[in-house]
Amino acid sequence: MKKKTSKKTKPKKKSPDRRQAATKVIKVDYLARVEGEGALYLKYKKDQVEEVRLKIFEPPRFFEAFMQGRDFSEAPDITARICGICPVAYQMSAVHAMENALGVQIPEHIRLLRRLLYCGEWIESHVLHIYMLHAPDFLGVPDVMTMAKTHKKEVERGLRQKKRGNQIVRVLGGREIHPINVKIGGFYHLPSAEEFAQLKEELKKGREEAWETLKFASRLEYPDFERQVEFVSLLHDSDYPMNEGRIASTTDLNIAMQEYEDHFEEEHIAYSHALMSRRKGRGSYLVGPMARFNLNYDRLSSVAQEGARDVGLAPICLNPFRSLLVRAVEVLYAFDEAVRVLESLSGSLAPSVPVVVDKSCRGSWATEAPRGLLYHRYELNVDGTIRTAQIIPPTSQNQRTIEEDLRELVMANPKWSDEKMRHRCEQAIRNYDPCISCATHFLKIKKEQVEE
Numbered sequence: 001m002k003k004k005t006s007k008k009t010k011p012k013k014k015s016p017d018r019r020q021a022a023t024k025v026i027k028v029d030y031l032a033r034v035e036g037e038g039a040l041y042l043k044y045k046k047d048q049v050e051e052v053r054l055k056i057f058e059p060p061r062f063f064e065a066f067m068q069g070r071d072f073s074e075a076p077d078i079t080a081r082i083c084g085i086c087p088v089a090y091q092m093s094a095v096h097a098m099e100n101a102l103g104v105q106i107p108e109h110i111r112l113l114r115r116l117l118y119c120g121e122w123i124e125s126h127v128l129h130i131y132m133l134h135a136p137d138f139l140g141v142p143d144v145m146t147m148a149k150t151h152k153k154e155v156e157r158g159l160r161q162k163k164r165g166n167q168i169v170r171v172l173g174g175r176e177i178h179p180i181n182v183k184i185g186g187f188y189h190l191p192s193a194e195e196f197a198q199l200k201e202e203l204k205k206g207r208e209e210a211w212e213t214l215k216f217a218s219r220l221e222y223p224d225f226e227r228q229v230e231f232v233s234l235l236h237d238s239d240y241p242m243n244e245g246r247i248a249s250t251t252d253l254n255i256a257m258q259e260y261e262d263h264f265e266e267e268h269i270a271y272s273h274a275l276m277s278r279r280k281g282r283g284s285y286l287v288g289p290m291a292r293f294n295l296n297y298d299r300l301s302s303v304a305q306e307g308a309r310d311v312g313l314a315p316i317c318l319n320p321f322r323s324l325l326v327r328a329v330e331v332l333y334a335f336d337e338a339v340r341v342l343e344s345l346s347g348s349l350a351p352s353v354p355v356v357v358d359k360s361c362r363g364s365w366a367t368e369a370p371r372g373l374l375y376h377r378y379e380l381n382v383d384g385t386i387r388t389a390q391i392i393p394p395t396s397q398n399q400r401t402i403e404e405d406l407r408e409l410v411m412a413n414p415k416w417s418d419e420k421m422r423h424r425c426e427q428a429i430r431n432y433d434p435c436i437s438c439a440t441h442f443l444k445i446k447k448e449q450v451e452e
């Protein structure tokens with residue numbers, strides 16, 4: 001006898017359309033070494049993004065509070081501890097802000113030596129980013145150790161170049177990490193002529209190898225992705241900006257550094273411990289190498305401009321993935337500028353100028369950290385102690401733009417697999433080098449599939 005089968009007992013298959021309509025959530029729980037701690041949360045349905053969060057859950061570090069009541073002269077050494085990758089930027093912003101408050105004028109040779117020190121930091125930071133952090137993304141490998149198996153020559157070159165950047169910081173700053181030779185008014189002491197001469201010869205070799213870095217970067221395959229943003233950076237009368245200039249943008253901004261807080265504001269976002277910046281009355285903006293390049297191309301040295309032309313790079317560059325190529329141009333510039341500075345020094349040079357505090361005062365300044373504009377403001381009591389301090393780093397200024405990049409990237413590529421989406425989103429975050437280290441290449445992804 002044939003057994004009857006009830007229709008109610010048959011399992012009903014879900015249609016492909018129903019599965020595609022499901023909401024997807026991609027979570028990156030821990031973005032290790034974002035110079036702190038961060039995570040990515042991405043929720044979307046089909047090609048519509050419902051939620052993007054770049055969560056910075058770094059615990060408060062209280063540096064601004066630490067400085068209250070300390071002598072003004074301690075600021076350069078305290079702020080240098082904020083970051084192990086760009087301590088020079090924090091020192092330079094603090095030093096200039098204090099000198100702005102106290103009316104200190106420095107001679108030309110100290111100005112040049114500060115540019116030399118900044119060149120060292122740009123080289124070591126950019127080279128670290130290009131070879132160790134970002135290149136593995138473009139080569140489809142998880143980390144630089146794997147990359148070294150197929151690109152040993154490139155990795156060794158990156159290590160040599162970073163060592164040369166470290167050498168500048170060590171010779172002039174006293175040590176490679178958290179330099180101790182910087183003071184308000186100049187330096188505690190200056191290297192000997194022999195030390196400068198040895199450094200110059202090594203940097204000439206570095207300049208030659210910087211061309212190879214640029215060629216290597218030009219051979220990488222960059223995703224086809226562009227987005228209109230407002231670029232913000234320092235704009236100097238004649239030099240590619242490091243320590244001086246006005247704050248300008250690719251739209252309508254051109255202000256003195258001391259007007260920064262009239263045009264920019266920070267807000268607290270519930271899911272992030274890092275404050276998120278915006279232009280008042282506007283919204284997101286972008287700081288960093290692409291902003292410097294797009295606003296200051298004509299201030300690059302002829303060597304760096306030639307390098308940019310050779311790899312087909314010109315302003316306005318709108319593809320954030322090509323920021324790696326811009327960094328390679330800035331590495332070439334930094335070596336060229338460092339050699340130029342060393343060749344311009346001569347005679348007996350005073351390491352510093354006197355600094356006197358005789359009244360309460362306020363000063364502010366911005367410099368160009370490798371990752372972008374870094375703003376400091378200080379108020380001093382009449383005895384030279386610090387009353388208040390405010391520090392706004394590049395990452396908080398770029399955080400909103402990073403999230404907008406992620407949103408548009410997902411919307412433009414709804415058919416990507418989850419794995420490709422995860423990879424591209426992490427790569428997009430690393431475009432900004434928000435102090436994300438190589439450890440992010442080992443991220444674990446947790447995916448949730450939620451029925452509609």
